[in-house]
Amino acid sequence: MSALLEVRDLKTYFPIRSGVLARTVGWVKAVDGVSFQIQPGKTLGLVGESGCGKTTVGRSILRLIPPTAGSVAFNRQDLLALRGEELRRIRRKMQIIFQDPVSSLNPRMRIGNIIGEPIEVHKIASGAEKRKMVASLLQRVGLDENDANKYPHEFSGGQRQRIGIARAIALSPDFIVCDEPVSALDVSIQGQILNLLADLRAERNIAYLFIAHNLAVVEHFSDDVAVMYLGRIVEKADARELYANPKHPYTIALLSAAPEPEPGRKRDRIVLGGEVPSPANPPSGCPFHPRCQLTREAAKGSGDPSALITFSPRGMTGSISLRVLDFGGAVEVESGGEKFPVLKKCVTEVPPLEAKDGKPGHTAACWVTK
Numbered sequence: 067m068s069a070l071l072e073v074r075d076l077k078t079y080f081p082i083r084s085g086v087l088a089r090t091v092g093w094v095k096a097v098d099g100v101s102f103q104i105q106p107g108k109t110l111g112l113v114g115e116s117g118c119g120k121t122t123v124g125r126s127i128l129r130l131i132p133p134t135a136g137s138v139a140f141n142r143q144d145l146l147a148l149r150g151e152e153l154r155r156i157r158r159k160m161q162i163i164f165q166d167p168v169s170s171l172n173p174r175m176r177i178g179n180i181i182g183e184p185i186e187v188h189k190i191a192s193g194a195e196k197r198k199m200v201a202s203l204l205q206r207v208g209l210d211e212n213d214a215n216k217y218p219h220e221f222s223g224g225q226r227q228r229i230g231i232a233r234a235i236a237l238s239p240d241f242i243v244c245d246e247p248v249s250a251l252d253v254s255i256q257g258q259i260l261n262l263l264a265d266l267r268a269e270r271n272i273a274y275l276f277i278a279h280n281l282a283v284v285e286h287f288s289d290d291v292a293v294m295y296l297g298r299i300v301e302k303a304d305a306r307e308l309y310a311n312p313k314h315p316y317t318i319a320l321l322s323a324a325p326e327p328e329p330g331r332k333r334d335r336i337v338l339g340g341e342v343p344s345p346a347n348p349p350s351g352c353p354f355h356p357r358c359q360l361t362r363e364a365a366k367g368s369g370d371p372s373a374l375i376t377f378s379p380r381g382m383t384g385s386i387s388l389r390v391l392d393f394g395g396a397v398e399v400e401s402g403g404e405k406f407p408v409l410k411k412c413v414t415e416v417p418p419l420e421a422k423d424g425k426p427g428h429t430a431a432c433w434v435t436k
Contacts, residue, residue: 068142069103070273071127071241076100076136078119078126082346094346096122098297100136101419106240107271111288111305113281113320119297119345120277121165124243127275128160129153140241158188161234165246167226171218177204178214181233188237203232207262224255228262235266244276248283260287281324285309290427293317296353297345302419303428313422313430315360340401352433355412356401360434365396365407409433 077099082092097119104110112120125131127138129145138145140156148156164170171180182200185191191199201211207228218226227247234242244263248256260283266272278284284291285305292302293314301314312318319336340357343349355361396407411433419429423436 069139070106070141071104071275072137072139073103073123073127074101074137074139076123076126076138077134078122078131079134092346095297095348096345097126097133098345098348100294100297100299102292102299102302104241104273104275106273107267108290109267109274109276109288111284111291112275112277112294113279113284113291114294115320115342116279117342117345118294120294121245123294124162124245124275124277128157128162128243130162154188158237159240160243161237161239161241162243162245163227163230163234163247166250167223167230168218170230171226173218175217176214177216177218177221177229180218180229181214181236184233184236190237199236203236206235207232208258224251224258227251227255227259231259231262231266235270235272238270239272241273241275244274244278246278249279256283263287281309281321293320296343296348298353298431299419300354300432301430304425307425307428311424311428313424313428313435314354314432315358315435316354317430339404349413351411351413351415352417352431355408356399358408358412358434360432361408361412362406364434365409 076097077095078097079093079095081090082094083089084091100119100123102110112123114120122131126133127145133146136146140160143156145153145156175183178197178200181203182196185196185199190196197214200214204211204213209225209228209232213221218229221229227250231247247263248259251259263274264287267274276284276288288305290302291305291308292299293308293316294300295316301308301312301317303311308317309321312321319338322334322336336359338357339359343353343356349356352358352361395410397410397413398405398407399413400406415433417431417433419431422428422430
């Protein structure tokens with residue numbers, strides 16, 4: 067089956083301007099070479115800490131933010147080459163659910179007009195037929211058809227998100243970017259919204275790019291998961307495979323921070339040292355090397371290519387073993403006021419996403435792990 071959406075080497079940079087003439091003096095590399103595919107009816111979860119570029123990826127795909135470079139193919143059409151009427155037509159098939167259900171709804175418009183606006187703009191229906199479609203959409207997302215005459219402030223947060231979903235599915239899209247659609251909602255309401263999205267996916271064969279912070283939600287809802295760090299995807303795998311067998315040191319640390327659902331059971335928390343780098347001045351080589359404990363430990367045995375290093379990351383009671391290969395020796399770097407050795411290759415070369423031990427399709431961008 068061919069991919070519905072194929073993103074290759076997507077880059078989105080924002081200029082840093084300074085001086086009276088507002089000249090460009092640098093670039094914020096919000097998205098720096100992201101690639102992935104999404105099949106029809108499937109969900110790709112995109113996770114990472116705040117500021118890593120998740121939302122920018124979603125908005126760049128939809129052309130809400132102009133990408134700097136790369137390619138985005140939707141149903142084999144090059145989205146970045148489309149203009150005018152061609153772009154407007156294909157946008158019927160691609161929609162977004164925003165993170166904040168309050169600011170994404172116009173407070174001066176009635177709900178019927180908010181949901182019906184895309185229907186009328188794309189000349190699908192008008193008048194009584196449009197009102198009938200709006201009533202049907204409201205009922206489908208669990209609201210009353212009479213709610214069409216109300217304003218957004220008359221609804222709760224969960225109800226407003228349902229309105230946002232109704233607007234997103236009004237044009238029967240094939241692909242929806244879900245930009246943290248449940249992060250602003252109570253836990254009980256989160257479950258209702260996720261169940262609604264899952265039902266719509268099954269009914270309409272919709273593909274999702276599901277952006278979220280909640281790792282448990284992503285594991286439950288997604289078919290595949292991609293982990294982002296500083297504008298790059300550092301690991302990608304089947305959801306169950308990634309949570310059971312993480313390969314990238316950042317993914318391991320990220321999963322260790324997830325709350326443990328079972329009372330009385332504690333999870334070993336890996337505490338990352340060093341400073342979080344700026345996307346305006348990212349580190350050379352592997353962007354994670356200033357905070358990576360694996361490369362620090364591997365650097366200690368870099369003189370012996372056959373050395374087997376076993377160590378316990380900070381805050382973790384278990385241990386990790388890794389076999390050091392020939393990485394060209396070690397170099398000293400400084401982060402957070404601390405100097406320490408790391409593998410030279412981690413500083414000089416960017417690791418590609420390559421296959422790791424595990425299920426087929428499990429890739430990670432790390433020189434150290436196997």
